Amino acid sequence: xxxxxxxxxxxxxxxxxxxxxxxxxxxxxxxxxxxxxxxxxxxxxxxxxxxxxxxxxxxxxxxxxxxx
Numbered sequence: 001x002x003x004x005x006x007x008x009x010x011x012x013x014x015x016x017x018x019x020x021x022x023x024x025x026x027x028x029x030x031x032x033x034x035x036x037x038x039x040x041x042x043x044x045x046x047x048x049x050x051x052x053x054x055x056x057x058x059x060x061x062x063x064x065x066x067x068x
Contacts, residue, residue: 009039009046018052 015036016023029035030045036055039046 008049010049010052012045012047015047015052018049019056 010018012023012026016026019026019036026035030038036047036052039048
């Protein structure tokens, strides 16, 4: 089976739930070329689950250690 067929894709509402944002926020991010990668098929937008999780991980900020 093709690797692309084994990937899990999510709709904007599913992605918004995972990112804890509104669906409209995802739309704004797409316009501003920010946020997780997405796929457009015709007029439909889909997000690959692993790409969304990787994007969230890339946004993680490590706090500085307290100087002791």
